[in-house]
Amino acid sequence: MTKLSHIDKANQPTMVDVSHKAQTDREAHARTIVEFPEEVAQRFSDGDIQSAKGPVFATAIVAGVMAAKRTHELIPFCHPLGLDSCKITIALDEQDRAVIDCRCKVHHRTGIEMEALTGASVAALTVYDMCKALSHEIVIRETRLISKTGGKEDYFSDSA
16 A cells, blocks of 8 residues: 655654655646536637636636646645746637647656646636636536656556
């Protein structure tokens, strides 16, 4: 059985000591899916909605990048990382769902998947916030890790 990395021998929460690890190039890709009611999805016919708060997807991209950069302030045992890259894309799929992809890169001793997951999640929450005046039936369907590389073991989702 694999032990939890953030629990010490006395069963107390702890930050993982990464001081002995070598720095490597690390990348992570996370995705969040946002479903819209038909009347809201139709508003994205030009690729984005210009709302009173600004362009929905463009604003969500900025919010997601800002969140990824501050993940260590939100998740208690995440190490502060100076991201080398954080790229968020948002596009409607064939079902008129917003597919939010967040890809992060860093050269560090610890992984970056929490930053990618946080970036995708906050971008989705921003889409919801900016569109809630149109409908409260918007659903943030899933947030998941698609891949991560550069650490102890690489991961690639079978269903991405």
